Amino acid sequence: MTAQTIDGKNFAARIRGRVADHVARLRDERGVTPGLAVVLVGDDPASQVYVRSKGKMTKECGMESFEYRLPETTGEAELLALIAKLNADGAVHGILVQLPLPAQIDAELVINSIDPSKDVDGFHVSNVGRLATGQRSMVPCTPLGCLLMLREHCGSLSGLNAVVLGRSNIVGKPMAQLLLSESCTVTIAHSRTRDLQDVTRRADILVAAVGRPEMVTGDYLKAGATVIDVGINRVERDGKNRLVGDCHFDSCASVAGAITPVPGGVGPMTIACLLANTVTAYCRAHDLPEPEGLTA
Numbered sequence: 001m002t003a004q005t006i007d008g009k010n011f012a013a014r015i016r017g018r019v020a021d022h023v024a025r026l027r028d029e030r031g032v033t034p035g036l037a038v039v040l041v042g043d044d045p046a047s048q049v050y051v052r053s054k055g056k057m058t059k060e061c062g063m064e065s066f067e068y069r070l071p072e073t074t075g076e077a078e079l080l081a082l083i084a085k086l087n088a089d090g091a092v093h094g095i096l097v098q099l100p101l102p103a104q105i106d107a108e109l110v111i112n113s114i115d116p117s118k119d120v121d122g123f124h125v126s127n128v129g130r131l132a133t134g135q136r137s138m139v140p141c142t143p144l145g146c147l148l149m150l151r152e153h154c155g156s157l158s159g160l161n162a163v164v165l166g167r168s169n170i171v172g173k174p175m176a177q178l179l180l181s182e183s184c185t186v187t188i189a190h191s192r193t194r195d196l197q198d199v200t201r202r203a204d205i206l207v208a209a210v211g212r213p214e215m216v217t218g219d220y221l222k223a224g225a226t227v228i229d230v231g232i233n234r235v236e237r238d239g240k241n242r243l244v245g246d247c248h249f250d251s252c253a254s255v256a257g258a259i260t261p262v263p264g265g266v267g268p269m270t271i272a273c274l275l276a277n278t279v280t281a282y283c284r285a286h287d288l289p290e291p292e293g294l295t296a
Contacts, residue, residue: 003227003256006153008145012268015148015294016061019275022291023062026282034282035064036094036120036275037086041079041105042072047098054096054271061275066092076105080113087115093285094120094278117285120277122174131177136284138277139296143175145269146207146228147182147296153258154205154226157182163200165189165216165246166209171230175207178296196220208246218251227252227259230266 026032036058040051051067058065068082079097086092095118101107111119116126122140130137139147150157162184166172172188179186189199191210200206200220206227208216213233221227231246245262253259260266276294283290 003253004258006149006258006260008260008265009268012272015272018294019279020061022279033064034093034278035066035091036278037066037092038096039068040098041070041074042102051098057271072102079105079110083113093282094118096121118281120274120281131174140174141270141273142171143178144273144296145266147178157184160204161185161202162205163187163189163203164207171209210246212246213244214248216247218255221252221255223255224257227256229260229262
């Protein structure tokens with residue numbers, strides 16, 4: 001058996017198309033355009049590429065893109081003042097501060113200074129609490145992308161056994177909450193889980209988010225399981241740098257029913273869901289119907 005490859009690149013393009021359609025309707029019916037503000041502090045090369053990509057796709061979807069690039073030496077007070085200004089700006093419906101931040105800035109303080117209704121990353125403590133208690137919240141983009149792919153591939157997730165491998169605040173914990181809300185039976189596993197393979201082999205759905213290259217092999221899996229590989233790891237192979245996931249693709253694909261590749265799986269969904277969250281934030285702020293199929 002060879003697993004079906006879940007094409008995140010193609011699905012992300014369709015999500016962006018839905019976002020663009022909703023933005024066009026908002027512009028035609030209400031004369032408004034949702035706006036996303038992205039703040040980058042410092043000159044981290046990976047962050048710069050990511051911010052450029054976000055800005056390009058924001059504009060392609062018909063939204064306003066606001067970019068703020070601050071030097072590495074920026075102080076905490078200066079960054080907090082900018083966020084306060086964006087919180088009060090009616091043209092800005094989503095705010096994202098690119099992480100990591102320089103050492104002199106308290107990232108937690110910065111994240112929690114963003115208006116929760118504009119927190120399109122879903123990291124504000126209020127959104128974390130709302131998600132955990134089943135209330136309407138802004139959902140972190142990567143777990144939201146994983147959920148949308150699972151719904152697309154599996155249909156109803158109700159009653160399925162799901163194992164989330166990893167317990168980070170960014171992916172593992174919110175992913176578990178989203179799967180619980182879909183009526184899955186959810187286990188969070190991690191580096192200290194005893195008999196880890198025994199746990200993962202019971203999963204109908206395995207979400208791997210541990211940040212360890214190719215840790216998950218085929219013998220971790222139940223036959224026919226759906227595998228969502230969140231890992232993005234750079235390894236040197238044959239003298240070249242390559243991107244690999246947390247799953248060993250070939251061995252997992254020989255057992256799984258479906259699997260996301262790396263690259264081209266979860267990664268493209270993260271930006272697509274950031275754009276979806278921005279439109280959702282606008283609609284919620286104005287008591288309008290939320291875009292269909294783009295929310296948790």
